[in-house]
Amino acid sequence: MGMILYNVTIKVDPAVEEEWLAWMKLEHIPEVMRTGLFSEYRICRLLEQDDTEGKTFAVQYLCNNLRNFDTYRATFAPALQQKHYDRFGDKCVAFRTVMEIL
16 A cells, blocks of 8 residues: 545635634644654645635645554544644534545
8 A cells, every 4th residue: 555645624714714824834733743653744725616615725644654544543633633623613624535645
């Protein structure tokens, strides 16, 4: 199996967009990376989307193997996702996908 791409797509309410983006860059993403289970990340803004209810972002994390991702999901993800919810509540709506890079 190849490398794993963990993609989190998030629609962010315009009222919290600047705060959310700063928090992601300065706190959340560094905390995810400190787990040591991902080799790199990127944060992207989706283009050609209806932004009337907020911009949509994709945060992508690259993982060397599925075992590392499973460790992340079981050990770290619940608490990190809860921190995100505690901070932004329903101002952000996220869905997650896991893909194999071929």
